[in-house]
Amino acid sequence: MLVKTYGSAVYGVDAITITVEVNVSQGIKFFLVGLPDNAVKESHQRIAAALKNNDYRIPGKEITINMAPADIRKEGSAYDLTIAMGILAASGQVSRPDLADHYVIMGELSLDGELRPIKGALPIAMKAKKEGFKGVILPAQNAPEAGIVEDFEVYGANNIKEVIDFFNNVPSMEPITIDVKTLFSESSNLNGLDFADVKGQENVKRALEIAAAGGHNAIMIGPPGSGKTMLSKRIPTILPPLTLEEALETTKIHSVAGMLNPSEGLVTKRPFRGPHHTVSDVALVGGGSNPKPGEISLAHNGILFLDELPEFKRQVLEVLRQPLEDRIVTISRAKITVDYPASFMLITSMNPSPSGEFYDPSNPNGDPEHAVRRYLSKISGPLMDRIDLHIEVQPVPYEKLSDKREGESSAQIRERVIEARKLQEERFKNVEGVHSNAQLSPKLVKKHCKIDAAGEALMKNAMEKLGLSARSYGRIFKVARTIADLQASADIQAKHIAEAINYRSLDRDGWLG
Template identity: 50%
Template sequence: MFAKVKSEGLLGIESYDVEVEADLSSGMPRFDLVGLPDAAVKESRERVRASIKNCGYEFPLSRITVNIAPADIKKAGAVYDLPILIAILKAGKQIKANLDDYAFIGELSLDGELRRVNGVLPMVLRAKENNIGAVFVPYQNAFEASVVQGIDILPARSIKEIIAHLDFGELITPVSHDISEEETLGEALDFADVRGQNAAKRAIEIAAAGSHNIIMIGPPGTGKSMLAKRIGSIMPDMSFDEKIETTAIYSVAGMLPENVKLISKRPFRSPHHTISAQGLAGGGSNLRPGEISLAHNGVLFMDEFPEFDRRTKESLRQPLEDSTVTISRAGGTVSYPASLMVVAAMNPCPCGYLGHPTTQCKCTDAAKRKYQSKISGPLLDRMDIHIEVQNVEYETISSKERAESSAQIKERVNKARQIQKKRFEGTGITCNAKMTPAATQKYCIMSQQADAMMKNSFEKLGMSGRAYDKIMRVARTIADLDGSEIIEINHIAEALQYRALDRKYWNI
């Protein structure tokens, strides 16, 4: 007796089709599981056996062979418990219904209850692509799966509910597709609470409008972290595709909050400087996404930037260029999306007071060089905007006048991003910072005066090709904020001033 059941597997955040085949034949009773299962999948034999017995069904006294196809991809996790059990009961004719239009996803407890699994959203998206009519998922995963329209999401608490639906007409009500409410990863602070620092606010607004990487340098206590933590409040609204991508990553990582259907606010990740390269880029035995991918479509804030391990910092270089993280381990190779905006903050020297107007720096020249050398030239070159954050005067910080709110800044950011969306429609480019060199040449058209200033600066400062492209992209964003089709001389002048600190502190 033979049965075949549909399911889905995960490779990174990409899902692939899985067929669970069960064969019952005569011979000494045994239960073989094939198809490159890992330890968690092999243990499903005992969970399936106990679930069948404890739910009142008969576990076949036969030679049972279960194949999880395709057999050339390693299977991981407990997500295959449910399809294995359904395939065995179908092969033993304890389930009579036709299962061709169903897919099954879920982990089992020993008493037949279904438990939450990671990565349900990308798996349901794949099932929809294959024109599967309905997917059985654990009821804890129902909210995230319900954002996929065009397929019935059937939330089940136990095996008995599923079989009652299939054979006895006790139908499970599909989860509704209402995603009108917004889900967030934390409340954002407001720029209205920040006194002064108008130059830094302007640089941050430009960075948010074009998704440009930004590094802030300044003495302790000047508000670098305070500014960075408010960036989320002015980030542009997410498109539906971006919401789906972000939610899928958090689903795979097992970090999607309970009862959340869709992440609608851009993520803001702030790892501690002791994080490892693996924690930042991703990896581990299950090839989990790291902080870089968890910040996809959002912000990765790295406070005390020089204090991060050098190998950890350098792991940013490839993702910042390619917008993807590729992790290769003995267990396989996966790629996670990494289209993010990096915000870094640092002191100018070990004591923090280099260039301070009132407090003298006590660091030796050797100590300053050692500290600044912790940020490599190639990594600094990938930071589009460099901004110095200075102390605020007493009159400014004690003022009762409320500063410009995040809502006002975000309105300008959204307008600039809409201009970019229209400009890059059909190209796959999402914002100015992600322009290719060819796109930079096509869309960054300068006036004659702007071109003359850029040529003079390029020759005098000895810019790299990457630095030239980044200045042009930042100037394009400044022009978008001004509503200008052409990059004017004032746009180039402002973009150039955001690339001066590397020569002040690093002499490069």
């Protein structure tokens, strides 16, 4: 008897439906074909033990299993349940083998028949719905994330016996229902952090508010203990809440990486990723022999924070250039190419010199100028070209630290950021792939960042007198557009240009004094 069951393979953040054809006929051999890896080939032993321990068996006949399409490599142990149910249906051990036509079935089996969680449950469910399946049957731990897909049956099973009962018309599982709106209403972006905790640093808070409002990349330069890390960790608290579309995108990435919290099911808070400076280029950008998302994709729709930027390996930092520009990571291998989304805000911090103090030519004990220049040169020009705001962070004086008054809260700042983002969404509603000022192309900068004669004069004077580089030109316009949006100004005024120029300190020829 021939029976078809259906599983799914995840490549990138998308799934591909796999058809598992099981034929049981006269004989005593077992064949598994269709480009399976070793983990899939070993499923025979796991399935045999699981069925035996639940009073079922693999029939003593010739069993041929074909996993199609044959040109796609099948990896991992998630096909155990798919193959096991195919064998039971083809050998007549369940009363409703026709149910296999309507459900995608995935799950890893333990020897006693318990089901272990798999990776990529959300993209699997989304693909199954798109292809017209009635629902999916998955391990119970994966059911909450797959249950996010609306108008679709998602069954979570604890063991293979529950799935067998389902195929025998014995009530054993109920489809899970997830109220996405409730998940969003219960979530909070604050995580107990608040800008009200930060004493002083009003100028830095202002710069980070601009970065959040326009989705701009930023670098903070200041001595140790000035609050750079503390400020960075609070940036997610002033970003706009995730939309449902953004939440689904982010959840898919965390799902295929196997990093999704089973109790949550949906990522409702913007990610904040802060890898150590020893991170490898593969860990940062993604890839490997079996490609998986890296830190920059896990930060999609959120923050990637690189502390002590010059301490990162040069080759690691250079791989950031293409994702920062294209907002996508392409991993190419001999037989497959996968894409991972990588639209994130890059927030970095660094000391101004090897000793950690700002350069002072009058200090005989300070770092010499050549040492400071060598230290700063660890960050390449092309990478710095993709950072919009350069923020100088000074140590907080005692008077500010001892001030008992509470500063402006994240909630108050966030309201202004949300209003500025609304203006940008309306402005770019007909422009594909552009949602914030940071994503503007040179052509769109010319269209949406026009300035008057006073602004032109100020820009010319800044370029000539401050020694600003040519790469600063477009960045200043983008930041000025965001500053104007925060003030609900349709036009970019000279004061907006002046403030934006102030955030290009690392481009000034005379920055070292």
